[in-house]
Amino acid sequence: IGSGLCVFSKHPIQEFTQHVYTLNGYPYMVHHGDWFCGKAVGLLVLHLSGLVLNVYVTHLHAEYNRQKDIYLTHRVAQAWELAQFIHHTSKKADVVLLCGDLNLHPKDLGCRLLKEWTGLHDAYLETRDFKGSEEGCTMVPENCYVNQRELEPFPFGIRIDYVLYKAVSGFYISCKTLRTTTGHDPHSGSPLSDHEALMATLCVRHSPPQHPPSPTHGPEGSQLISVLKEAWRELDLGVAQARWWATFASYVIGLGLLLLAFLCALAAGGGVREVAILLWTPSVGLLLGAGAVYLFHMQEAKGLSGARAELQHVLGRAREAQDSGPESRPALLLGQQEGDGTEE
Amino acid sequence: IGSGLCVFSKHPIQEFTQHVYTLNGYPYMVHHGDWFCGKAVGLLVLHLSGLVLNVYVTHLHAEYNRQKDIYLTHRVAQAWELAQFIHHTSKKADVVLLCGDLNLHPKDLGCRLLKEWTGLHDAYLETRDFKGSEEGCTMVPENCYVNQRELEPFPFGIRIDYVLYKAVSGFYISCKTLRTTTGHDPHSGSPLSDHEALMATLCVRHSPPQHPPSPTHGPEGSQLISVLKEAWRELDLGVAQARWWATFASYVIGLGLLLLAFLCALAAGGGVREVAILLWTPSVGLLLGAGAVYLFHMQEAKGLSGARAELQHVLGRAREAQDSGPESRPALLLGQQEGDGTEE
Numbered sequence: 178i179g180s181g182l183c184v185f186s187k188h189p190i191q192e193f194t195q196h197v198y199t200l201n202g203y204p205y206m207v208h209h210g211d212w213f214c215g216k217a218v219g220l221l222v223l224h225l226s227g228l229v230l231n232v233y234v235t236h237l238h239a240e241y242n243r244q245k246d247i248y249l250t251h252r253v254a255q256a257w258e259l260a261q262f263i264h265h266t267s268k269k270a271d272v273v274l275l276c277g278d279l280n281l282h283p284k285d286l287g288c289r290l291l292k293e294w295t296g297l298h299d300a301y302l303e304t305r306d307f308k309g310s311e312e313g314c315t316m317v318p319e320n321c322y323v324n325q326r327e328l329e330p331f332p333f334g335i336r337i338d339y340v341l342y343k344a345v346s347g348f349y350i351s352c353k354t355l356r357t358t359t360g361h362d363p364h365s366g367s368p369l370s371d372h373e374a375l376m377a378t379l380c381v382r383h384s385p386p387q388h389p390p391s392p393t394h395g396p397e398g399s400q401l402i403s404v405l406k407e408a409w410r411e412l413d414l415g416v417a418q419a420r421w422w423a424t425f426a427s428y429v430i431g432l433g434l435l436l437l438a439f440l441c442a443l444a445a446g447g448g449v450r451e452v453a454i455l456l457w458t459p460s461v462g463l464l465l466g467a468g469a470v471y472l473f474h475m476q477e478a479k480g481l482s483g484a485r486a487e488l489q490h491v492l493g494r495a496r497e498a499q500d501s502g503p504e505s506r507p508a509l510l511l512g513q514q515e516g517d518g519t520e521e
Numbered sequence: 522i523g524s525g526l527c528v529f530s531k532h533p534i535q536e537f538t539q540h541v542y543t544l545n546g547y548p549y550m551v552h553h554g555d556w557f558c559g560k561a562v563g564l565l566v567l568h569l570s571g572l573v574l575n576v577y578v579t580h581l582h583a584e585y586n587r588q589k590d591i592y593l594t595h596r597v598a599q600a601w602e603l604a605q606f607i608h609h610t611s612k613k614a615d616v617v618l619l620c621g622d623l624n625l626h627p628k629d630l631g632c633r634l635l636k637e638w639t640g641l642h643d644a645y646l647e648t649r650d651f652k653g654s655e656e657g658c659t660m661v662p663e664n665c666y667v668n669q670r671e672l673e674p675f676p677f678g679i680r681i682d683y684v685l686y687k688a689v690s691g692f693y694i695s696c697k698t699l700r701t702t703t704g705h706d707p708h709s710g711s712p713l714s715d716h717e718a719l720m721a722t723l724c725v726r727h728s729p730p731q732h733p734p735s736p737t738h739g740p741e742g743s744q745l746i747s748v749l750k751e752a753w754r755e756l757d758l759g760v761a762q763a764r765w766w767a768t769f770a771s772y773v774i775g776l777g778l779l780l781l782a783f784l785c786a787l788a789a790g791g792g793v794r795e796v797a798i799l800l801w802t803p804s805v806g807l808l809l810g811a812g813a814v815y816l817f818h819m820q821e822a823k824g825l826s827g828a829r830a831e832l833q834h835v836l837g838r839a840r841e842a843q844d845s846g847p848e849s850r851p852a853l854l855l856g857q858q859e860g861d862g863t864e865e
Contacts, residue, residue: 179823193834194605195827197543213816215823220609261538265564269612451795458802465809472557479523479559483539490537 180217182234182277192222196262199480200251202238204473211238211248218259218277220266228348228381231270233263235277237287243330250415252280253408254484256287260294261487271348272381273297275341278315278372283336290408293401294491297341300352300377309357312336315373319360322371340377349385353378398499405492412485419478426471433464524561526578526621536566540606543824544595546582548817555582555592562603564610572692572725575614577607579621581631587674594759596624597752598828600631604638605831615692616725617641619685622659622716627680634752637745638835641685644696644721653701656680659717663704666715684721693729697722742843749836756829763822770815777808 180195195217202211218235237255238248246252256279267273275297281288283299291297301313310317314334318325328334344350356376362368437460443453524539540562546555562579581599582592590596600623611617619641625632627643635641645657654661658678662669672678688694700720706712781804787797 190834191838192609194609194831196540197824199541213820215820265536265538265610266612268610451798454795454798458805461802461806462809465806476557476559480541487538490534494535 180215180219181236182217182219184219184221184232184234186221186223188223188225190221191224193220195219196258198255198258199483200254200477202248202251205470209239209241216255218262220262222270228271229269230272230274231263231267233259233273233275233277235259235275235279237278237280240280250411250418250481253287253290253411254415254481256281256291257294257408257484257488260291263295263297271346272344272350273342274379276339276375278338280337286404286407286411289404292341293404295343297343300340300342300355300379301336304352304355304377306354307356309355310334310359310373313355313357315357315375316371317360317373320368320371320373322368338372338375340375342379344381347383349382351380351382353380398495402492402495402499405488405495409485409488409492412481412488416478416481416485419474419481422474423471423478426467426474429467430464430471433460433467436460437464524559524563525580526561526563528563528565528576528578530565530567532567532569534565535568537564539563540602542599542602543827544598544821546592546595549814553583553585560599562606564606566614572615573613574616574618575607575611577603577617577619577621579603579619579623581622581624584624594755594762594825597631597634597755598759598825600625600635601638601752601828601832604635607639607641615690616688616694617686618723620683620719622682624681630748630751630755633748636685637748639687641687644684644686644699644723645680648696648699648721650698651700653699654678654703654717657699657701659701659719660715661704661717664712664715664717666712682716682719684719686723688725691727693726695724695726697724742839746836746839746843749832749839753829753832753836756825756832760822760825760829763818763825766818767815767822770811770818773811774808774815777804777811780804781808
């Protein structure tokens, strides 16, 4: 029970803090356990040869069923919260690094939202020297701890663990090498985890690298607007669903109160008294359970509405920037250069 | 039900986000209600004539009983979380402004911690033009919504709402005027809230103000270390207490299980069957309640441990800075200038 985040650093950690995600699954999904862990994003500030390096480490809500993913909205909300946390805490960093199990495939909404809003680059897509599992997958069928049935639609496995990075303020960063383990421990044959480990060597320079990365990942206004819209719609659906559950729970509370009153009358009247008393426990349980569900989904709706409001604001600003001409666009879209004209 | 935060801005809001506090009272203190609100800190980024202004707005956990304050640890943890949030999100701001109901008296641990770690100045202490209630109090006995008994030890009232500010990167900020309401609405005679409103006029300049503020509030290494230590001890006590409650709840869970087994045996045996069935409901309730209390206090202990670990790290760094001589001190102690030698 814990966020499951851990960092070992060769360089002294100058500062650290943690942000626990507002939404993280449902407490009544006890068998999934994510809610109890309190998933979070950790931030470490390191100073490396005069560079300020912000390292983020995180683990987003697991995906238990891709076909019918009840946690999709929460994962999108977490991806947004993560992106906003990075956006607001990295404004003075020279290099930003995010490592973690995002539980998101590369084309998933949460992953695109994160990359578009923060401007982070994916080490696997950028590097010219990759060795490891097929297609960079970090959950592979060769791993004996992996549920093979879940991976059936993906013969090579899935890529859900990432090393993402960017450099700002005149620096350039590139991924020299990227390695993954391949489902087996090199020594004993049994792997150390159900996920494959990632190892990246990154290079930060004052001048552009000799082999510049393909320009396909530069932020574009229309791309950002489209992913923001998509995320807004997803969160909006989530708000409606959370409110539906809260309303449903309030009806159950009403019914439970009626049932309790009826049972009291029965117990006082005699006759089926024992039955009435026996039904007392499940009725009280129903009432308390429905009360908890009501409260929880009201809080969920509040959390999702908050994220939706932030998205809507950013969307509005992005549209304004697009309308007011291309020269004002890049500053907003990279989302990191506000109030400082000296960068990039 | 909500964080209760609201900002109206004459200037366009460039960005905004919200951070919900990890700890915020106890869900079983239903009559206090703080837990259900989800107290938070909001951040707005404004651009004013070329300045980047980070405006923070917050409301910390209420203090219901100053003599026996069961929420003291949570309020200290919230003050630390607030200070860390400001510290990490304001690194590129020119001016930082924090307004809110901190539910902390000026000399309270949380208030000192917040001011020492962020370097924020208190408008009431800095201004030379104050008009309003006695001693700047924002909860005054003249206000008809205020519980008079709570204010008995404080004849003028208490000052728990603040306007705090600082300027960085070569700017100077001063508080020109500060006003409070005085317990009465100027028109109808009945006040608009149980707290008095604050209104400040702040002045940001490129050069120092003509009447520089008294130098009593400049950060000093030993002062920071002493308040960090005090906060560490408070959080440490809180962790121990949260663990004690979790342990107590686990014993109650064990007892509840035994009781349930005993009642099952009684009910099966006949004789006092009806009594056994009647006691079934409170036993199940006891078990579920104790389970919830166990989980909640485990999470509380985790949250407090996290804050304590951050404090310990900052304390270690502050001591290192103090040991390594005065020239390296200001950069750490102001807590805002890392990695940039051009500021101040």
